[in-house]
Amino acid sequence: MEAETETREQLLEVVIEKMVYGGEGLARTPEGVLLMQGVLAGETVQALAGERHQGVRRAQVKQLLTSSPQRVVPQCAHYGQCGGCHYQHTSYEQQLELKKQILIECFERIGKLTQLNILPTISANPWQYRNRSRWQIMNDASGFAMGYHEHSSHQLCPVKECPISSPYLNATIEILRNGSGKELFPEGKTELEVFASDADRSGLATVWAFGPPPMGFGERLMRAVPGLESVCWINKSTKQRIGWGPGAITYHVGDYHFHIGHEAFFQVNRWLTAQMIEAVIGDIKGREVLDLYAGVGLFSLPLARRFERVTAVENDAEAAKNLQTNLGVVAQQANAVRKNVEQFLMTTDQRWDAVIADPPRLGMSAPVRENLLRVKPNKLVYVSCDPATLARDLKEFVGSSAYQIVSVQMIDQFPQTFHIETVVHLERRE
Structure with a gap:
């Protein structure tokens, strides 16, 4: 009972x-x-x-x-059903305050960290910020449906538009919904991701499906969606990739140029990329810097202007390939290493002036933390997308008395959602 x-x-x-x-x-x-x-x-x-x-x-x-006085009317007609957003029912100012309080609570409860120097949050336009969207597609006898998963479900929520996605991404939705998608995509379920360029006038598309593509799929999709430069079809059954076009686009951030392939990670908020670089690098400089989980080199390339030597470590095959290309312009002072971060750190005794670490949501593994405490860089910059794992890792760095936290800064990369991006600067205690 x-x-x-x-x-x-x-x-x-x-x-x-x-x-x-x-x-x-x-x-x-x-x-x-x-x-x-x-x-x-x-x-x-x-x-x-x-x-x-x-x-x-x-x-x-x-x-x-x-109801709370902070409650507002959501801007999206699909809000509440679509699982993409979580905070559209409150003002943006309140969203920022909520995230700040949640971050502080995680630091205090998990990390036992208090009295921190929390800098003002970096934020921008909370709408049309996404440069990348991944849609679920169902094409069957009842028609063509394109959208996102519902909250806590694998059910498809068809959408007509997405107010947090860029105009180019919304134009793609409209084109495919209004006839092109029904003709282009095979029957059944597929997934489509489009990554838009910094100018938001072109992009590359990646499709995941169980089975091969229809004949001429890539050329037909590029004709249907103006500005689409590259298409990649990934067969989830065989892992085979079939491509049309160059396989990458060039994304500009100020005077930096990043070559980005179909499955390589890149920051999603098109308004905040330059500010993200500035927040991470700050005023650090010196002889030797190590960039861990380097991706395509978002931080590595700017770091080459501050340090005599940059070592960038990335294990993902496509990102590592892009990283090698992107660091080609500073090849005399930058070294791209394709290796697991744990393996790399276990085999080095080098003393770094600074280490940048931008790990995945799970944070740093125990061997990574242990080896960073062993090599003890003068400065450590931790970029995190999960406050709980961040607090757990910081507890070890600070609790060991090896490091002190200089500053904590939240960067609101994901407005209207619960996700929290944080940059923490630490210095080694003398």
Whole structure:
């Protein structure tokens, strides 16, 4: 009977205590914690609570009983169903404050880090900022549908437009929805990603599907979508890649030029790329710098103007290829290494003036942290897209008494969503 009580759905009236990482509001009940989307702190809601999982129950809001003064009308017609955005129901100023408080809470709770020098958040236009979108496509007898996954689901949410994506990406949606997509794409499910150039007038497209492409697919897609320079079809069954065009585009950030291939990672916010570089590099300079998880060289290339020697480490095949190309203009002072970061650090005893690290969402592995503490660079810049793993890693660097945190700065790369990008500068203690 106890198990039935724990899993039975309940209609509850609750007050939202606070927002937590993940875009959800937290409410407390005698039965435990409830988490739900689409709410704000201080609001009273009637919510349908579902099953308990690992001590937490998720709920769906059935009625908003009292609303926050920070609540606004979402700009997107698909908001609430589409899983891409989480904060469109509050003002942008409030979004920034929410993220700041969540970041501080993670630092205090996980990292035991307090009294930090938190710099003003770097932000820009919170709309039309995405230079890359990945759509789910269903083409069957009922028609052609293109969109994103629904919240916490693999169900397709068809969209007519996406207000956080660039005009070029929205034009692509319109072209494919209005007839071209039905003719171009095979029956069944596929995925399409388009990466738009910095000028937002051209791009490259990548398709993932179980099976080979229709005859002449790439040429036909490039004719249908103006400015599309390159197409790559990836067969998920065989891993075979079939390409049309050069296989990459050149993305300009100020006077830096980055060669970026179909599956190489690049920062998604087209308004903030230059500010991101400036926030990361700051005033650091010296003889030797190490750029870990270097990607296509977003930081490596600018670092070559500040340091006598740059070593950039990247393990992904396509990104490493692009990195080699991008560093060609500074080949005399830059070295691109295709290697796992753990393997690279375990085999070096070099003393670096500075290390830049931009790890994936999981953060640094234990061997990476241990080896950075062993080689002890004078300065360490940590770029993070997950506040929890960032706090965990910083706790080790600071707790060892090897480093002190100089500054923390949030860069809002993902407006309207819960995602938090943070740059932390650390210095070695003497």
